[in-house]
Amino acid sequence: MTTTQTTMKRRDFLKVSATAAGALALEFCLPVATARAAPQAGVTEVNAWIVIHPDDRVVIRIARSEMGQGTFTALAQLVAEELDCDWAKVSAEFASPNEHIRRNRIWGSMSTGGSMGVRTSQDYVRKAGASARAMLVGAAGRRWNVPAAECLADRGIVTHPPTGRKLRYGELAAEAAKIPPPQDIKLRDPKDWKIAGKPVHRLDIPDKVMGKPVFGVDVALPGMLHASIAQCPVFGGKLKNVEAKDALAMRGVKNVVKQGDFVAVIADSWWRADQALQKLDIEWDEAGHGGIGNAEIDAMLRQGLDVTGLPKARETGNVDAAFADVGQVAKVIEAEYASPYLHHATMEPMTCTAWFKGDGSLEVWTSTQDGEAALHEAAAASGLPPERIEVHKMMLGGGFGRRGFPQDFVGQGVKIAKAMPGVPVKLMWSREEDMRHGYYRPASLVRMKAGLDQQGRLVALRAKAACPSILKALIPRAMRDGIDFTAVLGLADMPYTVPHQRVEYAVRNGHVPVGFWRAPGQQNGFYRECFIDELAHAAGQDPLAYRLAMLAADDKDRLILEATARAAGWGTPPPPGQHRGLAVMSGFGSFAAAVAEVSVSATGQLKVHRVVVGVDSGHVVNPDTCRAQAESNVVYGLGPVLYQEINIRNGRVVEANFNNFRLPRIAEMPKVDTVLAPTGGFWGGHGEPAILPVAPAVCNAIFATTGKRVRSLPLSHHELRRPDSA
Amino acid sequence: MMNFNVNGKAYQVDVEPEMPLLWVLRDHLGLTGAKYGCGISACGSCTVLVDGAAVRACGVRAGELAGKKIVTIEGLGQDGLHRIQQAWIDHQVPQCGYCQTGLIMSVAALLAKHPKPTDADIDRDITNLCRCGTYPRVRAAIHALAGD
Numbered sequence: 001m002t003t004t005q006t007t008m009k010r011r012d013f014l015k016v017s018a019t020a021a022g023a024l025a026l027e028f029c030l031p032v033a034t035a036r037a038a039p040q041a042g043v044t045e046v047n048a049w050i051v052i053h054p055d056d057r058v059v060i061r062i063a064r065s066e067m068g069q070g071t072f073t074a075l076a077q078l079v080a081e082e083l084d085c086d087w088a089k090v091s092a093e094f095a096s097p098n099e100h101i102r103r104n105r106i107w108g109s110m111s112t113g114g115s116m117g118v119r120t121s122q123d124y125v126r127k128a129g130a131s132a133r134a135m136l137v138g139a140a141g142r143r144w145n146v147p148a149a150e151c152l153a154d155r156g157i158v159t160h161p162p163t164g165r166k167l168r169y170g171e172l173a174a175e176a177a178k179i180p181p182p183q184d185i186k187l188r189d190p191k192d193w194k195i196a197g198k199p200v201h202r203l204d205i206p207d208k209v210m211g212k213p214v215f216g217v218d219v220a221l222p223g224m225l226h227a228s229i230a231q232c233p234v235f236g237g238k239l240k241n242v243e244a245k246d247a248l249a250m251r252g253v254k255n256v257v258k259q260g261d262f263v264a265v266i267a268d269s270w271w272r273a274d275q276a277l278q279k280l281d282i283e284w285d286e287a288g289h290g291g292i293g294n295a296e297i298d299a300m301l302r303q304g305l306d307v308t309g310l311p312k313a314r315e316t317g318n319v320d321a322a323f324a325d326v327g328q329v330a331k332v333i334e335a336e337y338a339s340p341y342l343h344h345a346t347m348e349p350m351t352c353t354a355w356f357k358g359d360g361s362l363e364v365w366t367s368t369q370d371g372e373a374a375l376h377e378a379a380a381a382s383g384l385p386p387e388r389i390e391v392h393k394m395m396l397g398g399g400f401g402r403r404g405f406p407q408d409f410v411g412q413g414v415k416i417a418k419a420m421p422g423v424p425v426k427l428m429w430s431r432e433e434d435m436r437h438g439y440y441r442p443a444s445l446v447r448m449k450a451g452l453d454q455q456g457r458l459v460a461l462r463a464k465a466a467c468p469s470i471l472k473a474l475i476p477r478a479m480r481d482g483i484d485f486t487a488v489l490g491l492a493d494m495p496y497t498v499p500h501q502r503v504e505y506a507v508r509n510g511h512v513p514v515g516f517w518r519a520p521g522q523q524n525g526f527y528r529e530c531f532i533d534e535l536a537h538a539a540g541q542d543p544l545a546y547r548l549a550m551l552a553a554d555d556k557d558r559l560i561l562e563a564t565a566r567a568a569g570w571g572t573p574p575p576p577g578q579h580r581g582l583a584v585m586s587g588f589g590s591f592a593a594a595v596a597e598v599s600v601s602a603t604g605q606l607k608v609h610r611v612v613v614g615v616d617s618g619h620v621v622n623p624d625t626c627r628a629q630a631e632s633n634v635v636y637g638l639g640p641v642l643y644q645e646i647n648i649r650n651g652r653v654v655e656a657n658f659n660n661f662r663l664p665r666i667a668e669m670p671k672v673d674t675v676l677a678p679t680g681g682f683w684g685g686h687g688e689p690a691i692l693p694v695a696p697a698v699c700n701a702i703f704a705t706t707g708k709r710v711r712s713l714p715l716s717h718h719e720l721r722r723p724d725s726a
Numbered sequence: 727m728m729n730f731n732v733n734g735k736a737y738q739v740d741v742e743p744e745m746p747l748l749w750v751l752r753d754h755l756g757l758t759g760a761k762y763g764c765g766i767s768a769c770g771s772c773t774v775l776v777d778g779a780a781v782r783a784c785g786v787r788a789g790e791l792a793g794k795k796i797v798t799i800e801g802l803g804q805d806g807l808h809r810i811q812q813a814w815i816d817h818q819v820p821q822c823g824y825c826q827t828g829l830i831m832s833v834a835a836l837l838a839k840h841p842k843p844t845d846a847d848i849d850r851d852i853t854n855l856c857r858c859g860t861y862p863r864v865r866a867a868i869h870a871l872a873g874d
């Protein structure tokens with residue numbers, strides 16, 4: 001049985017489903033026989049999610065990964081809310097991927113991405129809490145010989161009001177675990193929440209401020225060795241030849257591992273491994289990609305735009321007839337927008353520690369957005385059955401999509417450690433390797449054509465997008481009729497009521513790997529919302545009023561746009577010397593809008609003073625974490641506006657480190673005012689939505705300030721000096 | 727053998743003088759609070775105090791540290807939480823947390839020099855990179871520490 005599993009290809013385990021909202025559910029499903037976990041002494045597992053200690057401490061198991069977004073705490077809040085335990089006694093731990101597959105995927109999905117942690121597991125984690133609560137109450141009823149319905153649970157204590165008797169959860173857990181879970185579970189109305197919905201402190205912060213070893217790169221094991229890696233700098237290429245004599249003679253060096261498209265040096269410290277790596281004389285087979293650069297990639301995208309009969313992501317009304325009819329379209333406006341490849345640049349580089357143990361098992365420690373996918377990757381790379389592998393999920397020093405899919409770094413870590421059986425080996429990529437071996441946000445080119453009527457109203461809109469497809473590259477069967485929904489996000493689902501619309505997509509995948517970069521498709525927000533701004537100005541109308549006229553009264557884009565504009569004081573004079581721009585865009589289950597206040601100095605220096613960002617996620621589980629995510633999205637969205645880009649020359653990435661792939665610093669950080677405006681009735685995400693309107697709001701504000709329309713990013717390629725300055 | 731004084735303790739380690747302090751700390755002394763982010767003194771994740779000044783541990787060599795007092799995040803709050811760490815909890819600053827130990831050490835050096843830093847002081851001295859964008863909370867926490 002196990003051989004078949006390990007020889008099956010990765011895609012056989014990959015379950016893909018696209019939801020109506022355009023979200024992508026992506027998870028690994030490893031078919032393994034059901035088994036119960038060995039019980040831990042002294043503590044009781046009431047159910048898979050909840051472990052209760054005799055002294056009432058509650059440990060909540062979290063299946064999703066924590067990469068800074070706060071899901072660890074938010075999911076614990078949802079469980080604790082229904083459990084009615086004492087929040088002060090709650091801690092959380094990551095669920096074990098090995099146990100997950102042995103127990104028939106008992107924790108649902110371990111995949112962490114698409115802002116889905118809360119929104120796609122809220123139902124089952126709340127039920128886990130409610131079910132455990134009912135079992136604890138049931139145990140108290142049995143102990144007292146009274147109907148459970150007469151008992152109340154609150155803050156970890158079950159009371160029997162008629163007699164005043166009390167029992168603590170710690171005293172009831174062992175009996176509760178033996179009670180069959182209830183069939184009918186009623187979840188609490190969010191308006192009655194006591195723990196969820198509150199800005200409780202994050203559970204992971206105390207360790208993080210102490211510098212306790214919590215990240216993948218911090219793993220330390222007895223006798224552990226360290227590895228530094230060099231991968232073929234030209235994408236798609238492989239290793240041809242390595243001369244390792246000098247490196248092997250260097251201090252602390254233990255081994256040189258050669259594999260497919262990489263070579264790694266193993267030594268007794270990472271620095272020694274990395275020093276020796278520099279001494280390797282490596283010959284690469286560039287697979288014929290060594291001549292590709294920015295110009296070839298631009299040409300590839302441009303060719304895509306010139307093709308007719310492309311797959312359509314949206315077709316409403318009759319676009320051709322509308323443009324041909326001067327009675328309908330009085331004015332035509334066309335524009336082309338573009339943006340470059342971008343790197344995730346997590347602060348913690350890719351890392352994986354692996355240890356082939358004497359008993360034939362394998363242990364892996366890594367910072368992954370999907371523990372189950374990491375387990376499968378380790379199985380494929382080691383040739384061991386998944387049951388013999390444990391993956392220890394570490395805190396992530398950032399993820400942003402890079403550590404979700406694929407798990408390339410895990411496969412490498414395992415292959416490297418395989419060369420040193422019995423010895424744990426920690427692989428860490430240098431920053432340069434990390435920068436040059438990403439799964440980049442696709443570069444893209446979009447051509448827009450709008451038809452306005454006599455009154456300036458938008459009646460016909462055509463958008464043609466050319467960009468590499470993430471799905472075609474990573475999960476081809478998730479493509480639908482030639483469309484990758486991440487490539488047309490915001491265009492195919494544009495909320496504005498425009499009678500005639502057509503959105504076409506040209507899949508153009510070059511040799512540069514592409515992947516899920518925070519809010520995949522978010523560059524379309526820049527294109528669409530800046531182009532709409534162009535139309536508002538062409539029509540001589542206020543950009544807010546122009547948009548509102550195209551949004552139905554109950555449209556949630558409208559509601560969040562209004563709330564955000566109001567909070568920003570849209571329509572009132574901005575601070576002296578500053579101008580405002582706005583944008584709205586939905587995605588990842590939520591609705592988001594932003595107003596940016598910027599100034600541009602006479603010499604062309606841009607300053608973003610303030611960004612007011614609004615999010616409607618339906619429900620809010622931890623308002624403080626949601627605000628932190630909004631702040632995070634503002635700065636993550638600002639880097640690509642200001643200066644970030646990944647350039648390709650000679651088939652490889654030009655940028656190497658933070659000196660040429662810059663991240664904004666505190667001095668460049670605008671003030672962020674977050675508007676949380678949950679309208680209830682749905683569960684939206686927070687990790688990504690707020691990034692969607694950031695770039696267009698800033699660029700629209702630049703137009704308001706300078707009269708210059710920025711149609712390609714980053715701004716470092718543009719001269720913002722005002723025409724009136726010398 | 728080289729001698730180091732880290733967090734008030736004397737260590738003897740057999741490392742080459744060219745090895746950056748960061749790797750002495752992380753791989754030879756087991757002090758992993760200082761993080762590697764870039765290795766070229768560009769990100770500040772590896773910031774520690776050397777004789778009270780904020781120093782990027784990836785950019786200083788083992789051989790340059792004779793007789794110097796090194797303090798890392800592990801030794802910042804000798805008896806429990808340092809007030810900066812407490813302020814970081816109060817303001818819920820960290821997200822992923824990776825850059826935070828370096829940030830906290832940079833702030834310790836800033837506050838030692840300027841107990842009441844202005845925004846301009848913060849902009850000048852706090853040049854650490856945080857990919858998660860915790861900057862607004864970092865600024866708020868610093869002002870709170872200054873009693874503003």
Ligand code: FES
Pocket residue numbers: 761762763764765766767768769770771772773782783784785
């Ligand atoms: S690792 Fe030292 S400054 Fe980045």
Ligand code: FES
Pocket residue numbers: 068347397398820821822823824825826855856857858859860
């Ligand atoms: S908190 Fe993640 S990089 Fe700063």
